[in-house]
Amino acid sequence: MRLGEALVHKGFITEDQLQQTLKAQLIYGGHLGTCLLEFGYVNESQLGRVLAETFEVGYASIEMFQDINPAIIDTISRKVVERCHVIPFGLDDKVLQVAMIDPRSVTALDEIAAFTHYKVVPWVAPEARIYQAMERYYNIPRRQRYIMVCRDLDLETSAGREQPRRQYATGDPPWQSNLGEISAELEDRRLDDPSAEPEPDAGVDPIHDLDQVSKTLCEAQKMESVTSTILNYASRTMARCILFAVKANEAHVLDSRGFPSIEEGGEPPSFPVGPQGIFGLTLGREDYRGSVPDEPSFKAFYQTLGVDVPAEILVFPLYLDDRLVAVLYGEAGGGLMLDPDNEEYLRLAKMVTLSMSLVVIKKKILAA
Template sequence: MAVRLGEMMLHAGMLTPSQLEEVLRSQAAFGGRLGTNLVEMGLIEERDLVRLLHEKLGVTCVDGSALNSVSQEVVALVPRELVIKHRVLPVALNNKRLTLAMVDPSDFVAIEEIGFVTGLVIVPCVATELSLSMALERYYGIKREVRYIPVAGGLRSRYIAQTEGEGAEGKGAATCGSVAPGGKEWRVSFHALCERLAEVKERRDVVTALLDYLTGEYRRAAFLILRSGSVAGVRAISQGCEIDGFSGYVADLSRLPFLQKAVQEKHFYLGELPQECIDTRLLEKLGGEVPQTVLFLPLLIDGEVVAFIYAEDRGSKLSGGMKELQQVAEKGALAFKVQALRKKIMGS
């Protein structure tokens, strides 16, 4: 199904071959449907994905707004265990005909089982994986993975790295104070970050690329890794300058219950800096000033949290930019995985 959808988009001129290859690599690393990865990477709007699914599958499509207005009576028609098993949502009941939202309306096993249990005629319709995941959490309390967090307003503002000299856009490392030659404020675009991550040769270069991107947007940013039940600092930057001694920070996860929960649920933390961070000297290592809002965003490799990106808010950028920040985390995790694979190849 994934390849055929990709081919449709290629023929329609909606994707280039290189973009499709990148999406397929992301799907292989992080899972999810091809359409989900397309939306997450900003290559297609969800409404366009719905239209494509309708054309491809020849069944009725239901969008996110319709999934937000399902009655509790209809929701109760399908047992929660079947909803979890088949990832479906009952949408409407009409004369013993139950409309069922699915990401794969050709899943006849699910259709037959739910029809048998409910005693109703099942009418499948297609919904995007993103919309369905949000609806399942809304009605059944089925927790979404971090990749399925919606953000109104779309992608965060995209800044172009401004430098002097030919070919410098988005390629250099952030300087102290985030000021490029000629006095222009340094900004690394999301596209430039992706290009850079695709070219890195060492794992430490992945961390550098991520922090160079974040330091252009946030006052302080850091990268932490998980190891043997602890979280450890790798690098941190404040207003474009390296924070000395951050790599010496280590704390037991049991002393940071909010991070322990984030690891268990594979979910980000966004809010005030918890008191535990002060107790374990994280705030001291970051410079001592209490921030208004902080983000701990997990990096997942093969479904497991291996690290956290930390960022502090400037105004309301964090709350309004989660979609693109999640993409940054996914790109970083994919780059780490590529480095691990390269190391295996070279060592074999």
């Protein structure tokens, strides 16, 4: 049973609250438990106990992170901690006790065991507490969102109340900074008249190397240069790809390759962003790679795009300041499968939001 289902089953939250939280998770990212704490639907103890039952491991409460022996901290390097989101807190007879966000991650557990040469026993802790401990013991900075979550949890605990305050019942959460400028840039790009000026890369040979992509993105002055560079590179191995801009819970087609119905002109389509449908496939994941579920909402998506349902798709949610700002979608087309090198796609996806931020920063510098 998944975390949300377990919380509903135990009566800690309602089905409506779960659906609202899933939608928030898709938009703001992070673990479902973090969103539940921010909405105030569960307290830290409830979340920890149900996490432990769901993963079938022990619950590492905040008390276990107090004054951890430096020798135990030194058993795992900063780089491994940053990759695996893990905090060692106990060591006895070659058995290392560690707290994790995802104690079922075989890849992370194998890496920790290989690095420490100990038997590793995983425990689970809320995402915000893991990041808090990573900052305290390894000087790995937390994002503002997680600082605020822990602050509110600590305030509620000291006040003797069981429920944390709701942070973003409506509107954008308070930790976000320059999203307005980026949203405006993306909106300007979406509304651009394609006849007004040629694409900046028109007539230029496609880039075949990710290092060259990164250099080109660093030099980009406009958002259209970013979108063109990303999609031109992606289309090397993807028969069809789209970059969506996300605004007000709607995903708008920003640019695309391989979709005649979009590229022939007219108003680009938009789609709702929610737990159901293409975008919901990425819930709680860094990306989604796999087949398309045989459900009406997915069929409607491809009907709108004017293409058949593909055999395999890749969907990357692109977050900035813990807010979904764009989505990169790709497919091989027809019954074909995509290139097996997922790491290359991951690198490309990470470049998108970084380069979008860079364009905004450059404009601010030039306007100063």
